[in-house]
Amino acid sequence: MKEIITFYPIDSDKVVLPIQYNHMVQGMIYSILDAELAYFLHEKGFQNQKRTFKMFSFSRLKGSYTLDKKNDLIIFDGPVKLTISSHYDEFSNSIGNGFLRCQRVRLGNNNLEVRELAIEREIVNSEEIRVYALSPISVYSTLLRKDGRKFTYFFNPKEEEFSKIISNNLKNKYRAFYSKEPPEGEVKIKPIGLSKLAVVNYKEFIIKGYTGKFLMKGDSLLLQLGVDTGLGSKNSQGFGCVKLI
Known part of the structure; x- marks a missing residue:
């Protein structure tokens, strides 16, 4: 299941992040999850021998942006969209409910409002x-x-x-x-x-x-x-x- 969340900046009309922002998005995702589920995924996950899997992925942020390479910043002009994808229904439900419940989140130094949350179920029915x-x-x-x-x-x-x-x-x-x-x-x-x-x-x-x-x-x-x-x-x-x- 995929959940596409649209965030709008609250304090200004821009979202300013370091160009290397992956860890910030990952941290936001864990903060939205139910505490027990977040602990399970972060500390244990799904294991096969020595390998551990979290069973989710997420996209790059999507939106209109410019790069400030001198200061290593990416500056989004207006809203940004994030796709979070998982095969684990408990994770997907927790993410969806978490964003709907919070409505406002923090990403880096940006206060963001959750305006839209769309759900896509992509079904593979061929080889x-x-x-x-x-x-x-x-x-x-x-x-x-x-x-x-x-x-x-x-x-x-x-x-x-x-x-x-x-x-x-x-x-x-x-x-x-x-x-x-x-x-x-x-x-x-x-x-x-x-x-x-x-x-x-x-x-x-x-x-x-x-x-x-x-x-x-x-x-x-x-x-x-x-x-x-x-x-x-x-x-x-x-x-x-x-x-x-």
């Missing part, structure tokens, strides 16, 4: 879909240099590992959420046209991801999970949120 990335899809692996030091390598959508890692990630999410083995077969994903690289600084960590349109093939249950929870890694930090096209 081939097209999606658009609302936030960068990040796919990476930790590798070793010749001297034994570890480093993080981010795959681009044209590399074979990009699709393999997304497929394995969806299967692990399925195991964590449903506590059973996922459907057989691999999920395949490839870009449609050009993909755009995005480099995000999240709490002093550099994360690379790609936006654009993608063709996905695989079992509809795994595709549905991807559409709802996000693709790739670090979904709850603002990566991999996608929508059907």
